[in-house]
Amino acid sequence: MILAFDTSCDDTSVSCFLDKTKYSNVISSQNEIHKKYGGIMPEVAARKHIENIAYLTKEAMLRMDAALRDIDEIAVTVGPGLLPSLLVGVSFAKGLAYANKIPISPVNHIEGHIFAPFIEYDIRFPFIALVISGGHTHIFLVKSVGEYVLLGKTLDDAVGEAFDKVARLLDAGYPGGPVIDKLSKTGNPYRYSIPKGMENKNTLNFSFSGTKTFVKNLVNNASYLSISDKADIAASFQRAAVDILWKRAYEACLQTGIKRLAVSGGVSANSLLREEFAKNAKEYGMGLFIPKKELTTDNALMIAFAASLKRSPTFDYSSIEANPRLRIY
Amino acid sequence: MKELVIDGSFEDINLSVFDSKELIYDLHLHSPHTHSKILTDIFDYAFNSLSIDIKDIEKLYCCIGPGKYTSLRVVLAAIKGMFFEKLENVYGVNSLDLMASEEFRNEPFRIVCETSKTKTYFSDYVLNNGFVERLGEIGSSQKNEAVKTDYKIIQKNCIGSVRNIFRLKPEYFKRVELYALTPVY
Ligand SMILES: Nc1ncnc2c1ncn2[C@@H]1O[C@H](COP(=O)(O)OP(=O)(O)OP(=O)(O)O)[C@@H](O)[C@H]1O
Ligand SMILES: [Mg+2]
Numbered sequence: 331m332i333l334a335f336d337t338s339c340d341d342t343s344v345s346c347f348l349d350k351t352k353y354s355n356v357i358s359s360q361n362e363i364h365k366k367y368g369g370i371m372p373e374v375a376a377r378k379h380i381e382n383i384a385y386l387t388k389e390a391m392l393r394m395d396a397a398l399r400d401i402d403e404i405a406v407t408v409g410p411g412l413l414p415s416l417l418v419g420v421s422f423a424k425g426l427a428y429a430n431k432i433p434i435s436p437v438n439h440i441e442g443h444i445f446a447p448f449i450e451y452d453i454r455f456p457f458i459a460l461v462i463s464g465g466h467t468h469i470f471l472v473k474s475v476g477e478y479v480l481l482g483k484t485l486d487d488a489v490g491e492a493f494d495k496v497a498r499l500l501d502a503g504y505p506g507g508p509v510i511d512k513l514s515k516t517g518n519p520y521r522y523s524i525p526k527g528m529e530n531k532n533t534l535n536f537s538f539s540g541t542k543t544f545v546k547n548l549v550n551n552a553s554y555l556s557i558s559d560k561a562d563i564a565a566s567f568q569r570a571a572v573d574i575l576w577k578r579a580y581e582a583c584l585q586t587g588i589k590r591l592a593v594s595g596g597v598s599a600n601s602l603l604r605e606e607f608a609k610n611a612k613e614y615g616m617g618l619f620i621p622k623k624e625l626t627t628d629n630a631l632m633i634a635f636a637a638s639l640k641r642s643p644t645f646d647y648s649s650i651e652a653n654p655r656l657r658i659y
Numbered sequence: 660m661k662e663l664v665i666d667g668s669f670e671d672i673n674l675s676v677f678d679s680k681e682l683i684y685d686l687h688l689h690s691p692h693t694h695s696k697i698l699t700d701i702f703d704y705a706f707n708s709l710s711i712d713i714k715d716i717e718k719l720y721c722c723i724g725p726g727k728y729t730s731l732r733v734v735l736a737a738i739k740g741m742f743f744e745k746l747e748n749v750y751g752v753n754s755l756d757l758m759a760s761e762e763f764r765n766e767p768f769r770i771v772c773e774t775s776k777t778k779t780y781f782s783d784y785v786l787n788n789g790f791v792e793r794l795g796e797i798g799s800s801q802k803n804e805a806v807k808t809d810y811k812i813i814q815k816n817c818i819g820s821v822r823n824i825f826r827l828k829p830e831y832f833k834r835v836e837l838y839a840l841t842p843v844y
Contacts, residue, residue, distance in 0.1 A: 373728060377841070380732050384739045384838035398744055414729055421695050421733045425740025428699040429713050647699040 331396055332403045333387070333426075334634035337379045337419030338411030338439045339464065340370045341627070344386040346394040346401075347634035350449055354393035355631035356386045357624075365504045369494070376414035383422050390630075398430050405637030407630075408436040409656030410465065416652035424647050433643030436650050438658050441640075442632040443594040444472060447619035449635050457619075458588050460579045463595030463627075464490035467536050467575075469582045470659065472592075475639045480659040481582050482534025489571055490597045492538040496567050499542075499549045500560045510564045511600050517558070517565030522548065524566050526574040534578050534585075541570060572603045576610055583616060590617040599626040661711065662718040664824050667694045667734035668726025668754045668842075669817035674705055675824070676716075684709055685822045694733040702741065713741065720824060720832060723751040724843040725774045725799075731842035742837055750832040751840065752824065758815045759784040759791050760823040767794060769810040771802075774844070779805040790828045 332347045340360040347353040360378050364370050391397070406423035409416060427434040443466075444459045458481075459470045467484035487495070490507060497506030502513055525544050527537030545567055549555065555563075579591055593607060598620050611618035625632060637643070644650070662680075666673040672694060676684035684705055690697060706713060721738055724731045742749070758770045759782070767785040774780060779802040783794035798805075806812055 376728075376732055380736055380739075381839075381841055383736065384743060387743065388838070414732065417695050417729060417733050418736045421698070421736035422740040424695075424699050425737035426743055427740075428702065429741040429743070429745065648696055651693075651696055 331394070331400050332405055332634040332637055333390070333401045334405040334437075334630040334637060335383070335419040335423050336407045336439065336442065336628055336630040336633045337383070337415050338407045338409070339415060339628055340364060340375045341629075342379045342382045342386055343628060343630035344383070344390040345630035345634045346390045346396050347631060347638065348394065352394070353631055353634070354390045355629055356390045356393070357629055358382050358386055361505055368498060368504055370412070372412045372414050375412060376418055379415055379418040383418060401430070401432055403435060403637065403643045404432050405435040405437050405633050406650070407439045407442065407633050408650060409439065409653035411439055411654060413652060413654040416654060420650060420652045424650055428647050433645050434647065434650055435637040435640060435643040437633045437636050437640070438656055439633070440466060440468070440658050441636045444470065444478075444592065445636050445639060446594045446621040446625050446632040447592045449625060449631065450622065451619050454590060456588055457590035457592050458579065458582050458586065460575065460591065460593045461595045462489050462575060462593065462597035464488060464494070466595060467538070469534055469578060471582075471586055471588070478659050481586075482536065482578060484536040484538060486537050486539040487542060489536070489538055489575065490595065492542055492571065493597065495542050496545050496564065499545055500555070500563060502560060502564070507596055507600065510568055511602070513561050514565040514568045514602065517561030517563070519565040519569035521562040522566035524570040526570045529574060529577070534582050536574065536578060538571075541567065568600070568602055572600065572606050575603065576606060580610065580614070589615065590619070592619040594621055594626060596627040599623045660717050661715050662720065663716045664720040664821040665734065665738065666722035666754070666757060666818050666821050667698070668722045668724050668731050670727070670730070671817055672698070672701060673818055673821040674701060675822045676705065676709060677825075680825060682822055685820065687820055694730055698734065698737045714745065716746065718748040718750070719746055720750045720752050721840065722754050722757055722818065722821070723840065724754055725772070725780050726754050727774070728842070728844055731844070735840050735842055739837060739840060746837060749835055749837045749840065751835045752827075752832055753797060753843065754818060755780055755782045755797055756793070756827050756831050757818050757821055757824065760826045761819055762791070762813065764811070767810045769808045769812050771805050771812055771814045772816065773802055777801070781805040783808070783810055789826070791826050792828055793831070
C-alpha cells in the first residue's frame with residue numbers, strides 16, 4: 331500500500347492507495363479561508379497544512395483500515411508549488427518514512443496531474459497530455475512514465491489563473507473557476523468576441539493576458555453591469571478559453587499523429603470543456619481521457635498513482651527535497 | 660525513561676536526550692543545509708550514537724516558537740511524522756523559556772528576541788529555588804518597547820542549547836496532542 335501526500339498549494343490531501351479500485355483520498359480544502367483574501371496566502375496555507383496533516387493521515391488510513399505496518403511506500407509531492415506549503419508535506423512524509431523504515435518516492439505534482447485520468451482507464455503510450463490548472467497550461471507528448479516532451483505552453487498566465495482573474499474582475503466570488511462555470515450557464519457565449527491569444531498563429535503555445543485585459547477593459551468601460559451582463563461576459567470568456575484549448579490540443583494530436591488525449595488539472599473540471607471536448611473527440615475519432623471531477627484539482631491519490639507507475643522509492647531521505655520550480659521537461 | 664528535547668525554531672538545531680533526567684546526548688548544529696534536508700539524518704545520527712530506537716523515547720519536548728516561520732513548521736511537521744502513532748507524551752516549550760534556561764545569573768533579567776522586523780518578543784525571569792521562573796507573561800511588541808526595562812537585557816536571535824531545559828519550572832511544559840502541535844510565531 332502507498333501512503334501519499336500533496337501539500338503543493340492550498341489543499342491538504344492524503345491518500346492510501348492499494349490499487350485502482352481500493353484507495354482512500356482525503357482532501358481538506360482551504361477555499362473558505364482564502365476566500366476573504368481573494369487569493370491564496372502562502373503563509374496561511376502552510377499553517378493550515380501543519381494543523382491538518384496528521385489528522386488527515388489518520389483519516390486516510392482509517393478509511394482503508396490500514397496500519398503503519400501495511401504501508402510499503404510513501405509518496406510525496408516535492409514540487410512545483412509554493413515552498414512553505416511543499417515543505418510541510420515533505421517534512422512530514424520524511425519523518426514518517428524514516429521512523430517506520432519505509433522507502434519514499436518524490437513525485438512531481440505535474441506528473442500527478444498527467445496520469446490522473448488513468449486512475450480510471452488503462453494507459454497506452456504515447457499520448458498527448460493537456461495540463462490545465464492554476465499554474466499550468468502545458469501540452470506534453472508523453473512517451474512513457476518519465477519521458478515527456480513539451481509541445482506547447484502558456485507564454486504568460488495559466489488558464490486557471492485567467493478564470494480566477496475574470497471572476498475577480500466580475501466580483502463574482504472565489505474560487506474563480508467554478509464560479510465562472512456556474513455563471514456561464516445563464517449567459518450568452520456569443521455576445522462578446524473575446525480574443526483567443528495568438529489564435530491564428532501557427533503555434534502550440536498559449537497566451538491569456540490579452541484575454542484578461544479585454545475583460546478588464548470591458549468591465550472598466552461599463553458604467554453598470556447587470557447580473558446578466560456578467561453572465562454574458564463569463565460565458566463568452568469561457569467559450570473563448572475552451573475553444574483555444576481544444577484547438578491547440580487537437581493540433582498537437584494532428585502534428586504527432588497521436589489520437590489519445592489526456593486532459594487534467596483544475597480547469598478540466600469545467601463543464602463546457604468536458605462537453606465540448608467529448609463532442610469533438612467523438613467527431614474526430616479520438617480517445618479522450620479526463621479524470622472524474624474530484625480528481626481534476628489537487629489530490630494525493632494522483633500522487634500515489636504516479637508513484638505506483640514510477641516505482642522508484644528510496645531510503646536516502648536527505649535526497650528528498652522540496653523544489654518549488656521543479657520541472658518535468 | 661528516555662526523554663528527547665528538540666528545537667529548530669531558528670537557523671540552528673538543538674537536540675538533547677535525557678535518561679531519568681540525566682543528560683546522555685547533546686547536539687547543537689549550525690549547518691548551511693535546510694532543516695528539511697538534514698533533520699532525519701540528525702535523528703538517525705543521535706539514535707545510532709546512543710544505540711536506541713525511536714520507540715525508546717517516552718517523552719518529547721518540542722520547541723514551538725516563537726521563531727522563524729518556515730523553520731518551525733518544518734521541525735513540527737517532521738516531528739509529527741516521526742512520532743505519528745508512536746508517542747502520547749508530547750510537550751510544547753516556548754523558545755524564550757529555553758533561552759532563559761541557558762542563563763546562570765542571580766539577578767532578574769529580560770530575554771528579548773526579535774523574530775521579525777515588526778515583532779519582538781520579551782519575557783522577564785529570575786532564579787528561584789534553583790528554577791528559572793517567569794516574572795510575568797511573555798509579551799510581544801515593537802523592538803523599542805521591548806527593551807524598556809530596568810532588568811538586565813539579554814538579546815538573543817537563536818537558542819544555543821536545550822540541555823538546561825529542566826531548570827525551567829515544570830509547569831512551563833504544555834502537554835499537547837501530537838497531531839495538534841502548531842507553531843507559535
Ligand atoms: N469548473 C471549473 N472551471 C474552470 N476552472 C476551474 C474549475 N474548477 C477549478 N478551476 C480552476 O482550476 C484551478 C485549480 O486547479 P489545480 O488545483 O489543479 O491548480 P493548482 O494546483 O493551483 O496549480 P498547479 O497544479 O499548476 O500547481 C484554479 O485556477 C481554478 O479556478
Ligand atoms: Mg495542481
